[in-house]
Amino acid sequence: MKKATVRTFKEAKETGEKLTMITCYDYSTAKLVDKSGIDSILIGDSLGMTMLGYEDTLSVTLEDMIHHSSAVARGAKHPLIICDMPFLTYSTGIRDSVMNAGRLISEGHAHAVKLEGGTEVKDVIKAIVDAKIPVCAHIGLTPQSVNAFGGFRVQGKDEATVAKLFADAKAVEEAGAFAVVLECVPAALAKKLTEMLSIPTIGIGAGVDCDGQVLVYQDMLGMFDDFVPKFVHQFAHIGEAMVQGFKDYNDAVKDGSFPTKEHEFTMDERLLEDK
Ligand SMILES: Nc1nc(=O)c2c([nH]1)NC[C@@H]1CN(c3ccc(C(=O)N[C@@H](CCC(=O)O)C(=O)O)cc3)CN21
Ligand SMILES: CC(C)C(=O)C(=O)O
Ligand SMILES: [Mg+2]
Numbered sequence: 652m653k654k655a656t657v658r659t660f661k662e663a664k665e666t667g668e669k670l671t672m673i674t675c676y677d678y679s680t681a682k683l684v685d686k687s688g689i690d691s692i693l694i695g696d697s698l699g700m701t702m703l704g705y706e707d708t709l710s711v712t713l714e715d716m717i718h719h720s721s722a723v724a725r726g727a728k729h730p731l732i733i734c735d736m737p738f739l740t741y742s743t744g745i746r747d748s749v750m751n752a753g754r755l756i757s758e759g760h761a762h763a764v765k766l767e768g769g770t771e772v773k774d775v776i777k778a779i780v781d782a783k784i785p786v787c788a789h790i791g792l793t794p795q796s797v798n799a800f801g802g803f804r805v806q807g808k809d810e811a812t813v814a815k816l817f818a819d820a821k822a823v824e825e826a827g828a829f830a831v832v833l834e835c836v837p838a839a840l841a842k843k844l845t846e847m848l849s850i851p852t853i854g855i856g857a858g859v860d861c862d863g864q865v866l867v868y869q870d871m872l873g874m875f876d877d878f879v880p881k882f883v884h885q886f887a888h889i890g891e892a893m894v895q896g897f898k899d900y901n902d903a904v905k906d907g908s909f910p911t912k913e914h915e916f917t918m919d920e921r922l923l924e925d926k
Contacts, residue, residue: 655690655731657763657785657829663690663862664851670830670863672733672853673871676702676719680868681726691731693765693865694720696738696795700877701869708794711737713751720759733787734761738795741766745778752779752786765832767793769819776826788823790816791857792835805835805856813840820844832865833857835882856882 653659663670671688674695675681684692698719699711713736720734734755741748752764763785766772776786791806800806807816816836823831830851833841838858845852845861854861866883869875873885874893903909 652688652729654729657731659690659731660830660851664849670851670853672863672865674698674701674865674867675723675727678722678726681723684868685727685729689730690863691733692723692727694723694732694734694759694761695867696735697867699737701867701875707797709738709797713737713740713754716755717759720755720761724760731763732761733763733765734759736764736766741772741775741779745775748775749778749782749784752784753782756784763787763829765789767795769815770822773822773826776823776828780827786826786828787830787832787853788819788826788828789832789834790819790823791833794834803835805837807836807840816840816844817847820848824848824850830863833861835880856880 660670662668670690672691672693673684673689674697675684675692676694676698681692694716696708696711696716698715699705699708702719703711703715705711716734716737720732724732736748736751736755740751748766752766755761755764764779765787766775766779767789769788769790772788776788779786792800792803794803797803806812820831828850830853831848832853832855833844834854835856836844836854836858838860841852841854841857842860851862853863853865855865867875870879870883871885872887872889874890876890900909
């Protein structure tokens with residue numbers, strides 16, 4: 652299997668080969684993703700919701716991201732590893748942003764970082780790229796803006812947000828991002844943006860004409876049911892399989908059918924005489 656790099660992304664845009672990205676937050680799952688051939692792993696700040704049970708991504712810290720990213724990096728040797736910059740780690744100045752991005756690389760062992768926003772983060776993207784850290788941009792529904800948006804809302808359905816998306820897409824490309832995630836954007840608009848840009852677009856709820864796709868792994872494996880966005884397809888039903896496995900274990904312990912002889916360790920039982 653080939654190791655994916657930012658060059659894989661560049662070449663895919665040129666050849667038309669679709670790019671695949673999946674979230675991942677831990678070592679064991681990273682090893683499984685590694686075997687699948689998926690091009691890239693995103694340590695998404697969605698881990699705040701899927702792994703930690705928060706209602707949004709705003710409570711996730713840089714330490715959380717480093718902790719999960721380094722675990723993933725130990726398990727995945729082929730995909731390009733991209734780590735989300737969490738809320739408030741790239742909006743307090745260029746120096747903070749570059750230092751924080753750097754920690755995701757040096758301590759989190761990611762290959763690239765992702766951050767949310769367009770025109771307003773142009774200078775931040777440029778500074779991080781100048782520090783030799785590849786940046787993936789993320790525009791459209793940017794979950795860290797949930798309070799500013801007033802909810803998780805599809806973007807690009809009116810004149811103002813369509814104009815904003817064109818401006819954002821141009822800005823992140825000019826700033827030097829190697830790719831851009833388009834989240835919850837109407838398919839027709841995502842198609843136009845994809846045609847306009849020379850960097851690949853990675854869609855989530857943005858239709859089939861993006862250069863690649865990303866999904867949260869618990870969503871596409873049927874392991875997360877707090878909410879199921881319209882863009883999710885369940886490619887497996889692992890949640891059900893897990894519940895069944897837990898039930899079978901519970902029943903087997905209760906009825907004494909587990910553990911059996913095969914699971915036991917033996918000893919010279921003479922050692923137990925007169926004990
Ligand atoms: N498990 C999970 N999957 C995700 O895709 C995901 C996360 N968590 N956490 C971070 C963000 C939040 N995301 C979300 C959250 C909610 C909607 C949502 O409610 N979408 C509605 C459409 C809303 C509208 O009509 O404007 C839907 O029906 O899909 C979408 C994306 C995407 N990300
Ligand atoms: C949904 C993807 C794009 C993301 O940013 C995340 O998982 O945090
Ligand atoms: Mg994210």
